[in-house]
Amino acid sequence: MKLWGAILIAAFLSSALIVVGAIVQRAPSGSSVEALAGPRKTLDPLFPAPPFAFTSQRGEQVTSEKLRGQPYVANFIFTTCRTVCPLLTSKLVQAQRALTGVEVRFVSFSVDPAHDTPEVLAAYAKQWAPDEARWLLLATTPTTLPALAAGFHVTAEKNTAPNAIDSVIHSAVFVLVDGEGQVRGVYDSDHREDFEALLRDTRTLTRSRAGEKVLAATGKSGDVLYHELSCVACHERPELAPPLRGLLGKTREMEASNLVTVDREYLRESIVAPDLKRVRGYPLKMPSYDGLIADEDLTVLVDWLAQRPLEAAAVADDATLETDPVCHMKVRTGATALHVDHAGHQVWFCSELCRDRFVKTPAAFDQ
Ligand code: HEC
Incomplete structure (x- = not known):
């Protein structure tokens, strides 16, 4: 409880130099989940995932009971973290892409209840994987988070190492939970073999071969x-x-x-x-x-x-730069630049891709 209090305050006050979501090296340590990380020969249950009830980025109540019947891949993040989480989230999004068509959910538990409201989590999801319907980002609360962390044997620690830059580069785990709520695998997100084992084990649990085919060119720009x-x-x-x-x-x-x-x-x-x-x-x-x-x-x-040129665009004399609310790219304004009128002001975009994503759900990008 004390540790979590310290972490949450630290997470809230400073986004830098915090190690989050547990997990780190494969050092054997009795009750920590990282001791279990790595590919295994069997998929026997490791331990039961804890019960929980949290609000998702879509404003729905999500409980461990409701998730029964389908496996999920879980991880632990907070949206203002600059060191470990962007890497973790990018790996989760890579797993989502590799598991296209597989009936599995992805559950990211926020470990920063003070900041990560469902609205903040919605904006985060839109930024990383706007079209991913299988991804749930859950807003925890200060009172329920400790039990969740303890139940998954996940810890979060502030990094106090003197050479902080390198020592904040930690890996974090993905936890694979089956349709009965049993943990079937723990994977270090920064190990290639673990990542491949995660994809393989998820396919085994879901009996799905979707997305297994050789990578094909998309023809996209x-x-x-x-x-x-x-x-x-x-x-x-x-x-x-x-x-x-x-x-x-x-x-x-x-x-x-x-x-x-x-x-x-x-x-x-x-x-x-x-x-x-x-x-x-x-x-x-x-x-x-x-x-x-x-x-x-x-x-x-x-x-x-x-x-790609150095500047966002050769800025015309009367043009100013604005930020695309979807991808955060700096874009020039002007009569011919892409924009829409929204809630009484103009919103600017780098591409039709971002414009269409915004038009579909403007609320997710209002911050
Ligand atoms: C999770 C965050 C993250 C994602 C996602 C990411 N990168 Fe990076 N990238 C970095 C960081 C941090 C560096 C600088 C440190 C390093 O070189 O590893 C970097 C470095 C680079 C560099 C070298 C840049 C230079 O200034 O020399 C290139 C090129 C690059 N990334 C391209 C890409 C491309 C293309 C993608 C998407 C396919 C991508 N990155 C996705 C974080 C990311």
Whole structure:
């Protein structure tokens, strides 16, 4: 109780340098869920998931009872966290994409009841996976959160390490719960074998082979891929990740202190093997898209990135920059720029994709 109190206050006051949602290395530790992480030979039940009742981002009451009958993949996040959660969420969204057509739910429990209301969670969901109907983001309360965390054997700890930048790069787990409410697997989201085991085990539990086929090119344009693969959710927020504009030919400094000149090969490698060269100064890790993007799509995306100009647009004299409420990209205003009139003011968009998402559910983006 005391620990949770400290975490919640810390989470509320400062978004930086907090390790959230448990979980960290595979150090054996009696009652922690991370000791169970990793691929297993069998899918025997590990322990029962705790009972709960929380409000979802859609304003519905979701209980553990109501989730019976279908497996779910759970994780633990909070929306203002800048270090671990964007990586966790991007991996969850990658799992959603890889499990397209599989009858499984994805449940993200917020560990920041003070801030993460259902409305805030709705905006977060829209930013990461606007079209994902199987994703539930649940707003916990200060009184119910401790029992939930204890029931899943999840802990959250403030990082007090002196070399904080590196030590906040922790992994966090996904928990696979079956239709009877039994935990059947725990996976470190940052281990490739674990991620693959999660996909495999979910298919086994749901007896589904959907989405297993070899990756096919989507034929989508670079900017649509940039949105749909959630690149936008990190890279349009300079506090999280470097802006991907005007990069070709630029010299970048890496974590290993070496300098790299950006070419197409570097851009490609950044997407499918991001750990090989890490840009200096970002505590957040970039998720690998290896095996999750078809080669043709990767080429289209790399070409689009390579040609992306430094500025949002050559700003006309009378144009100002506004923020697209859906993807947070800076966009220029002006008579020919994409916009809609909403609640008495004009709202600006980078693309028809974002405009259509906004028009469908404007309330999700009003913040
Ligand atoms: C969870 C957040 C996140 C997501 C999602 C994400 N990235 Fe990144 N990306 C980062 C961070 C942080 C860095 C800098 C640290 C590093 O190099 O690992 C980075 C670095 C890069 C770089 C190197 C940039 C430079 O300045 O040298 C490229 C290129 C890149 N990402 C492309 C992409 C593309 C394309 C996508 C989508 C397919 C994507 N990223 C998705 C967080 C993210």
